Amino acid sequence: MTRNFAARVIAVALIAFCWTAATGQALPQTGAQAGTLDSGPLPGAVPAQAAASPTTPYANPSMLYPGEDFHLDPGDLILVHVFMQDYSQTVRLGADGSVHLPFIGSVPLQDLTVRAAQALIADRLRAGGFYKDPEVTIQVLDTVNGSVLVTGEVHSIVPVSTERSLREVLLIAGGLPATASHTVKIVRPGMAEPIVIDLGTDLAASSTANFPVHPHDIIQISRASVVYVLGAFQHQGAVPLDQATPLTLLQVASLSGGINFEGRYADLRLIRTVGTERKVVKVDIKKVRDGHAPDPVLQANDIIFLPSDEMKATMKNLGVGGVLGIVSFLYAIHNF
DSSP: HHHHHHHHHHHHHHHHHHHHHSSOOOOOOOGGGGGSSSSSGGGGGGGGGGOOOOOOOTOOSSOOOTTTTOOOTTTTTEEETTTTTTTTTEEEEOTTTTEEEEETTTOOOTTBBBBHHHHHHHHHHHTTSSSSSEEEEEEEOOOSSSSSEEEEESEEEOSSOOOEEEEHHHHHOOOTTTTTTEEHHHEEEEEOOOOEOOOOTTTOOSSSGGGGOTOOOEEEEEEEEEEEEEEEEEEEEEEEEETTTOOOHHHHHHHHHBTTTTTTTTGGGEEEEEETTTEEEEEEEHHTTTTSSSOBOOOTTTEEOOOOHHHHHHHHHHHHOOOOOHHHHHHHHOOO
């Protein structure tokens, strides 16, 4: 027995020497201080890599994890880890508020703080004889109980445990459609007035998009401004003004299906509201199309009106057959 004991002491010394030479650090502590298994040789020398921070595909680096006072509820996604041990489990609290963990089975965690849940799991592992003094840590990776409501042109509920950036919340919600305004309002509980954020033309590069969003905020996204198309266009009505890119007169004409035959190209009217006044600017869209005049950039609530030429409109209504009939009739009268 003495020889076996001496051999084990020499083996431990060799392992400690090799470990120190390779890593430059002392061998991790063993026994109760490291929270190791109750049985097995050299329990502290095995899980060196377990000391690294646990990773999981569910983790979001930009999310600030709730602290130990956070209360757990059904639907929360948590990562349970035992320090210095190969024990790591990602689980979601069920409808009854419990989770199923290795060794100890079902554990009720509903309404417990993270701190209390860590203590309960540690007690279960210790009472079962699986670990002497386990140090249990819990990370809340996602929660459906703290969320942000996005309304208006985008409808979504985005989980937010403590804080997320406005950009991240909008991207999770699906981004801003072309019909959405880039000026959003955040209604925050306890604040009398909403917070107005101008995101500019590029959401990805906007510095204001880093504004922090808190749980229970309501993000209101209104409809973007439009321009109105009237007259001799294939399609009349409102055209959304995408704030990410400028919209020109020729682009609106294209989006409206093009100009009809009866349109008076040289008499297009661009009606723009400046303050409380409306100003009318005449534009020759044929010159714009041919590159002989600049293509105007439109603004919110501009009205584009293209009158119809009466003679061309009559010819269009008569059709080819009607026009040929009139020509034949006039020709017959002329020769009579």
